[in-house]
Each structure stands twice: as C-alpha cells, then as structure tokens.
Amino acid sequence: MGKKLYENVVVKKFVEKWAGKEAVEVLKYFLKSKRPLRDEVIAEKAGMRVTEVRTILNRLHYRGIANYDKKRDDKTGWYTYTWRIDTKKIVELILEEQQELLEKLEKEREVQENYTLFTCKGGCVEFPFEIAAEYQFKCPECGRDMNCIDGAIKKRHLSKQINKVRKVIEELKMLK
Numbered sequence: 001m002g003k004k005l006y007e008n009v010v011v012k013k014f015v016e017k018w019a020g021k022e023a024v025e026v027l028k029y030f031l032k033s034k035r036p037l038r039d040e041v042i043a044e045k046a047g048m049r050v051t052e053v054r055t056i057l058n059r060l061h062y063r064g065i066a067n068y069d070k071k072r073d074d075k076t077g078w079y080t081y082t083w084r085i086d087t088k089k090i091v092e093l094i095l096e097e098q099q100e101l102l103e104k105l106e107k108e109r110e111v112q113e114n115y116t117l118f119t120c121k122g123g124c125v126e127f128p129f130e131i132a133a134e135y136q137f138k139c140p141e142c143g144r145d146m147n148c149i150d151g152a153i154k155k156r157h158l159s160k161q162i163n164k165v166r167k168v169i170e171e172l173k174m175l176k
C-alpha cells in the first residue's frame with residue numbers, strides 16, 4: 001500500500017496542500033523505509049535542510065498524519081525526534097474531504113434539476129426565478145440583466161465531476 005499511496009495523485013495533492021510541495025518527498029522516504037525515522041536522517045536522504053523537514057513534519061503533525069517520539073541524548077543533552085507517518089489517517093482525511101465535496105456537488109446538481117436559475121452575463125450571482133423576479137431581473141451586484149441559465153451544460157458538467165469524485169473515493173477505499 002505504501003508505494004501506491006504516494007503515487008496516488010489525490011494523495012499527492014492533499015499532502016502538498018497541507019504541508020507544501022516538498023512534503024511528498026518526505027512522505028516517500030517514510031513509506032519506503034516502513035519504519036520510524038529521525039528528521040535528520042530524512043533530511044540527509046532527501047538532500048533537504050533539517051529545519052525544512054521539521055516544518056513539513058510539524059504541519060503533518062498538526063493534521064494528525066505525523067507523530068513523534070522525543071528522546072534526550074545523554075551525551076549531548078540534545079533532543080532527537082523519531083517520526084512515524086499514519087498512512088491510514090491520510091486516507092481517512094482525504095476520504096472525508098472527498099465525501100464532503102461529493103455531497104456539495106450532488107446538492108448543486110439537485111438545485112439545477114429543480115430550479116430554473118437566473119444570472120447576469122458576468123455570473124455574479126445565481127438566483128431561482130422568485131428571487132430574480134424580486135430584483136426585477138437586474139443583477140444586484142452589477143446591475144445588468146439577469147437571464148435564465150441553460151442548466152443542461154451545467155448539469156452535465158456536475159455529473160462528470162460527481163463521477164470523478166466517486167471514482168476517487170472508490171480508489172481511496174481500496175488503499176485503506
């Protein structure tokens with residue numbers, strides 16, 4: 001599962017979003033080694049600065065993805081941090097995010113199916129007939145005329161997006 005996880009585009013994007021571009025590299029070393037690693041070791045392997053690696057790990061820690069054990073070196077008096085990556089947590093968090101997105105898209109499609117929506121040329125706002133009528137079909141944002149939106153294109157677009165998200169969710173469930 002390890003290798004598949006960091007090659008998964010959705011996983012990559014998620015990790016990048018929360019911890020920066022370099023985070024994928026850091027994740028890769030963890031998943032390859034399959035055991036806890038010290039931040040200095042990762043920095044050396046990845047050719048990064050230790051502070052950079054720590055920043056990434058702290059960000060992942062904040063999301064509950066990375067955890068550490070802190071130990072004091074008796075000789076030097078310095079602390080060492082040994083980190084673990086919770087891969088299940090990554091998948092869980094992305095699944096949550098994707099489920100939310102799916103719900104949002106499905107609701108949007110429902111609105112498109114049940115209402116005729118009106119908007120101006122700039123697309124500032126979208127209103128159902130009753131509200132657009134209250135504004136006398138003038139956009140409250142820019143003052144231009146509001147016209148009926150051709151829902152078919154939007155509905156098709158939404159359906160496509162919904163199918164995509166469903167596929168992502170299926171893939172993630174297999175990684176779990």
Ligand SMILES: [Zn+2]
Binds near residue numbers: 125
């Ligand atoms: Zn407008």
